[in-house]
Amino acid sequence: MMDIDGACLCGAIRYEATIDPTKVRICHCNQCQIQSATAFRIGVLVAREDFRLLSGEPKVYVKTAESGRPRALAFCADCGTALYGTSPTEQTMFSLRLGTARQRRELEPTVQIWATEALPWLSRIASMPRVAGQTGRPAPPPAALPGEARAPDTHHRGDRA
Ligand SMILES: [Zn+2]
């Protein structure tokens, strides 16, 4: 098990969680593509007792999942960052959105669910040209694996969209 922590983009909502880092998964479903506004979502299931909201109060949107069951999607009402999904009633398990985790570079997914809905170009992304920032300079090789030396995190620098 591994302790992680994270926050939404504006910082109003912060959390801590204890997760199994071998259970990180990618979800390619159409609903995750839309709600995350990107190609896929990275998440992990965490029990309620292993998830702690430290500050802020997420807004909740209840969707109807492909199964027909309602699903509560929690996000920051100020900055729009998706935080987790859970049952609107029991709330025993949370599907934590790991793009918000400070340790996200160490959390490598081990399975892809709803793979039939994956965007078709994803399998070719490794051969796509890589540039640093938005400048067009060649980028260094892909990020190192956990335990290897890596470049400092420059995530919060600059004016990227
Ligand atoms: Zn926020």
Ligand SMILES: [Zn+2]
């Ligand atoms: Zn999904």
